[in-house]
Amino acid sequence: MKKPDLKKLKxxxxxxxxxxxxxxxxxxxxxLGDLYIxxxxxxxxxxxxxxxxxxxxxxxxxxxxxxxxxxxLMVYGGxxxxxxxxxxxxxxxxxxxxxxxxxxxWFDRCLEGMxxxxxxxxxxxxxxxVSACLxxxxxxxxxxxxxxxxxxxxxxxxxxxxxxxGGVIYPYMDQGGYYLPTQMIPYFVTCHCNNHTVLNYIDAxxxxxxxxDPCPMCQAEAGIYIEDDVPDSYVAMVTTNExxxxxxxxxxxxxxxxxxxxxxxxxxxxxxxxxxxxxCAKEIEMAWRFMEEHxxxxxxxxxxxxxxxxxxxxxxxxxxxxxxxxxxHSYPINGVAQAxxxxxxxxxxxxxxxxxxxxxxxKIMEKCVNEDINTFPMTRHxxxxxxxxxxxxxxxxxxxxxxxxxxxxxNMDSLMFDLDIRTDTYENCLLDIAKYHEWAPMRRMAxxxxxxxxxxxxxxxxxxxxxxxxxxxxQCKGMQGVVGLFEDxxxxxxxxxxxxxxxxxxxxxxxxxxxxxxxxxxxxxxxGEEPLDPSLLDFDDSDSW
Amino acid sequence: xxxxxHLIYFEDLLQEANNELVxxxxxxxxxxxxxxxxxxxxxxxxxxxxxxxxxxxxxCTSPDMASYYMSxxxxxxxxxxxxxxxxxxxxxxxxxxxxxxxxxTCRFQEHLDYMDDVINxxxxxxxxxxxxxxxxxxxxxxxRKQLKIKVLDFLxxxxxxDTSDEAxxxxxxxxxxxxxxxxxxxxxxxxxxxxxxxxxxxxxxLVSMVCPKYLIVDKLRETLEELKTREPDDKPNYKIKVLLxxxxxxxxxxxxxxxxxxxxxxxxxxxxxxxxxxxxIDIKEGEDPLTAVARHYxxxxxxxxxxxxxxxxxxxxxxxxxxxxxxxxxxxVESNKFCEYWSFExxxxxxxxxxxxxxxxxxxxxxxxxxxSGQLRTRFxxxxxxxxxxxxxxxx
Numbered sequence: 001m002k003k004p005d006l007k008k009l010k011x012x013x014x015x016x017x018x019x020x021x022x023x024x025x026x027x028x029x030x031x032l033g034d035l036y037i038x039x040x041x042x043x044x045x046x047x048x049x050x051x052x053x054x055x056x057x058x059x060x061x062x063x064x065x066x067x068x069x070x071x072x073l074m075v076y077g078g079x080x081x082x083x084x085x086x087x088x089x090x091x092x093x094x095x096x097x098x099x100x101x102x103x104x105x106w107f108d109r110c111l112e113g114m115x116x117x118x119x120x121x122x123x124x125x126x127x128x129x130v131s132a133c134l135x136x137x138x139x140x141x142x143x144x145x146x147x148x149x150x151x152x153x154x155x156x157x158x159x160x161x162x163x164x165x166g167g168v169i170y171p172y173m174d175q176g177g178y179y180l181p182t183q184m185i186p187y188f189v190t191c192h193c194n195n196h197t198v199l200n201y202i203d204a205x206x207x208x209x210x211x212x213d214p215c216p217m218c219q220a221e222a223g224i225y226i227e228d229d230v231p232d233s234y235v236a237m238v239t240t241n242e243x244x245x246x247x248x249x250x251x252x253x254x255x256x257x258x259x260x261x262x263x264x265x266x267x268x269x270x271x272x273x274x275x276x277x278x279x280c281a282k283e284i285e286m287a288w289r290f291m292e293e294h295x296x297x298x299x300x301x302x303x304x305x306x307x308x309x310x311x312x313x314x315x316x317x318x319x320x321x322x323x324x325x326x327x328x329h330s331y332p333i334n335g336v337a338q339a340x341x342x343x344x345x346x347x348x349x350x351x352x353x354x355x356x357x358x359x360x361x362x363k364i365m366e367k368c369v370n371e372d373i374n375t376f377p378m379t380r381h382x383x384x385x386x387x388x389x390x391x392x393x394x395x396x397x398x399x400x401x402x403x404x405x406x407x408x409x410x411n412m413d414s415l416m417f418d419l420d421i422r423t424d425t426y427e428n429c430l431l432d433i434a435k436y437h438e439w440a441p442m443r444r445m446a447x448x449x450x451x452x453x454x455x456x457x458x459x460x461x462x463x464x465x466x467x468x469x470x471x472x473x474x475q476c477k478g479m480q481g482v483v484g485l486f487e488d489x490x491x492x493x494x495x496x497x498x499x500x501x502x503x504x505x506x507x508x509x510x511x512x513x514x515x516x517x518x519x520x521x522x523x524x525x526x527x528g529e530e531p532l533d534p535s536l537l538d539f540d541d542s543d544s545w
Numbered sequence: 546x547x548x549x550x551h552l553i554y555f556e557d558l559l560q561e562a563n564n565e566l567v568x569x570x571x572x573x574x575x576x577x578x579x580x581x582x583x584x585x586x587x588x589x590x591x592x593x594x595x596x597x598x599x600x601x602x603x604x605c606t607s608p609d610m611a612s613y614y615m616s617x618x619x620x621x622x623x624x625x626x627x628x629x630x631x632x633x634x635x636x637x638x639x640x641x642x643x644x645x646x647x648x649x650t651c652r653f654q655e656h657l658d659y660m661d662d663v664i665n666x667x668x669x670x671x672x673x674x675x676x677x678x679x680x681x682x683x684x685x686x687x688x689r690k691q692l693k694i695k696v697l698d699f700l701x702x703x704x705x706x707d708t709s710d711e712a713x714x715x716x717x718x719x720x721x722x723x724x725x726x727x728x729x730x731x732x733x734x735x736x737x738x739x740x741x742x743x744x745x746x747x748x749x750x751l752v753s754m755v756c757p758k759y760l761i762v763d764k765l766r767e768t769l770e771e772l773k774t775r776e777p778d779d780k781p782n783y784k785i786k787v788l789l790x791x792x793x794x795x796x797x798x799x800x801x802x803x804x805x806x807x808x809x810x811x812x813x814x815x816x817x818x819x820x821x822x823x824x825x826i827d828i829k830e831g832e833d834p835l836t837a838v839a840r841h842y843x844x845x846x847x848x849x850x851x852x853x854x855x856x857x858x859x860x861x862x863x864x865x866x867x868x869x870x871x872x873x874x875x876x877x878v879e880s881n882k883f884c885e886y887w888s889f890e891x892x893x894x895x896x897x898x899x900x901x902x903x904x905x906x907x908x909x910x911x912x913x914x915x916x917x918s919g920q921l922r923t924r925f926x927x928x929x930x931x932x933x934x935x936x937x938x939x940x941x
Contacts, residue, residue: 249889484614
């Protein structure tokens with residue numbers, strides 16, 4: 001038997017080792033990059049966060065969410081039949097088959113290095129997102145005629161383009177009216193969980209002759225239709241021009257490929273302009289009449305009002321969160337959780353699971369504020385992320401905090417839809433819904449007018465940010481069309497901005513490693529700073545989910 | 546065929562945006578109003594005391610400064626316009642009547658609005674009009690209101706332009722005169738052996754869009770008279786006839802390139818084409834002129850941004866009908882690189898037009914200026930050969 005190296009043993013600081021075991025290693029000593037198996041992005045072993053947080057992660061995040069996934073499938077799916085439909089759907093649809101196992105790895109990536117209240121509050125946001133996804137997935141599969149779904153449920157279901165606000169279904173929800181954003185799950189969510197999934201759809205549409213330069217999000221959306229990978233779960237479709245010219249093009253493909261009644265509910269191109277609201281309001285009313293015609297449902301004003309008021313509450317809480325984020329160091333939600341949760345619920349519309357999450361998060365946030373907890377203690381820079389984010393690397397915020405202390409306080413997507421809709425009269429409500437559409441993503445701040453894109457400056461000030469992570473979506477014509485003006489303004493205002501090139505869902509254009517390299521280069525050469533965790537500077541996750 | 550008397554003069558007018566007639570129009574004391582898109586009704590910019598100029602950036606092959614502002618990944622047309630503006634080439638325009646109809650041209654116009662020093666003209670201002678995506682009554686009503694606020698009221702308030710119904714009627718009259726002349730000239734393309742080439746027609750159409758109409762109309766009329774007696778060549782020097790459809794194209798040399806490969810361009814349904822832009826504007830009984838203008842420009846357009854289900858489907862049939870009317874053997878669908886509307890539309894056209902209407906389609910992605918493109922030439926030659934072979938096999 002080999003003798004223990006006493007000299008080495010003497011060098012071990014047992015006190016510190018015990019402290020690290022109990023509380024986890026302090027930031028800077030964690031070497032999180034060493035945990036990865038090269039290329040895969042998978043862990044050799046799980047991160048030890050100290051006894052309390054490791055147990056919390058294992059019990060309240062891993063086990064809890066696995067359990068809740070099964071629970072959601074049973075509850076939303078309507079019992080065992082729903083589970084059978086889920087299995088059939090997983091077998092039938094590529095996007096489902098490739099994604100269901102990767103969900104918890106998505107949690108891992110986004111919550112890496114988080115501790116205490118930050119870990120808990122961020123994880124609750126993910127729980128909300130997953131619950132919403134399962135609500136939609138069971139909604140898809142229970143109605144899907146391709147896999148023996150229920151035609152009666154399908155008859156009350158409207159499919160929509162992903163960027164149609166879920167509130168269009170509010171007036172019909174008490175009658176079983178159902179809304180399915182047809183690309184949100186098949187493309188948007190799956191891309192976050194497993195970034196390989198959408199590549200097939202992008203290739204499919206390009207094989208039909210579409211050039212490679214239009215927005216890759218729209219390419220993926222169109223590819224899903226071309227591959228016949230959209231469940232037949234709805235009687236008619238409502239589409240929109242939101243967010244950009246490519247979205248209009250996608251509608252054309254959708255129409256030709258699915259051959260169902262389709263209503264175009266285009267949004268106006270101007271902002272904060274009362275002269276355009278009337279047109280928008282009329283189009284929304286026409287969309288309701290279209291939905292009624294094809295589903296036989298009736299418009300219930302009280303039902304609309306009820307959901308709008310609940311939605312307003314969500315919005316009000318969001319503002320409270322922003323207030324904490326802007327003015328304290330006690331905001332317990334990391335950049336990726338903040339961004340995804342906000343865009344999910346504001347786009348999908350009011351549902352009970354969001355309120356459950358908000359209650360939990362409120363409690364955690366109030367604790368943080370009351371006890372003055374510094375939730376991101378290693379923050380070196382307060383970052384605002386602007387323009388549209390890389391879907392295949394939404395976890396960059398987590399990486400940037402762990403590696404460099406770049407704390408993403410707020411992002412552009414979160415700031416849209418910031419409107420309380422009036423419910424005093426139908427007319428006011430309708431006008432506000434029209435305005436809500438004007439403020440939709442990305443109309444307000446990416447493809448929209450210049451004055452709104454440049455809301456960046458006032459938001460930097462409002463959220464006390466000292467750095468901009470400027471997303472450079474290479475195929476977004478709206479943002480590409482103003483890059484020079486941003487450069488000029490950054491220089492004139494002496495703002496540190498890192499341009500992060502990406503191609504939304506298509507990781508092949510700018511790999512994750514290149515994104516990290518760009519941030520690393522800026523931090524070393526321009527900021528003259530050293531990383532908090534050098535093991536995260538460079539690692540190979542090219543084949544990872 | 547005998548050369549057209551004014552062709553070289555017309556070609557000269559297209560060499561720069563601030564051409565001889567534009568300068569003359571300004572010397573006459575008129576306001577020069579720029580625009581880029583069909584959805585900004587040129588007729589409203591031709592009100593008394595004004596004239597419309599559809600912006601072009603001829604001979605702009607390398608928009609370097611604009612690529613700094615708009616990156617190299619946006620439509621070459623939008624960038625070329627910004628380049629020309631940054632060079633000082635658009636200082637002659639007194640106002641830009643802008644539309645948010647496609648992202649990149651909108652961005653170009655926003656630069657004019659945002660950067661105070663781009664247009665060196667003290668009177669310069671911009672106004673943006675919201676253009677609907679549908680053709681229903683709500684859309685026409687909205688469009689009319691937008692035109693009233695963003696065009697007429699803007700011109701009246703900022704420049705003191707007379708925007709009364711009588712003034713609009715006068716503008717419609719001069720526009721209709723030009724529209725009718727161009728349409729009549731275009732009808733010669735329907736002949737079995739056309740007496741005008743696609744290139745010549747493209748030049749004629751373009752000059753009507755970039756010069757004050759009152760200064761160009763006489764020469765257009767003279768050209769029409771000349772064409773009435775023009776004899777075609779005994780032996781046609783083309784192999785097939787094609788319809789050119791697609792996105793922005795204000796480069797007659799692109800048409801020349803196609804025709805150099807043996808395909809006579811007999812119909813033009815693209816952003817600077819005549820089939821929509823030069824239709825007669827009718828005023829229904831009891832209709833006010835502004836409503837007539839709004840209705841006309843919405844209903845005549847077959848732009849790829851219309852998204853009603855029936856419109857998305859109908860415009861394929863419209864293309865096929867045009868091809869039949871103009872006796873085209875095939876259809877070339879072009880889109881500018883980075884044009885998103887037409888990237889999708891072109892892809893669908895390439896599938897639907899041969900399948901449902903029997904027209905062979907050549908699908909082309911191009912730049913703003915294409916004269917020297919050997920690759921395009923090869924594509925067109927191959928298309929011409931394939932259609933020719935098909936015709937031979939069918940015994941035509």
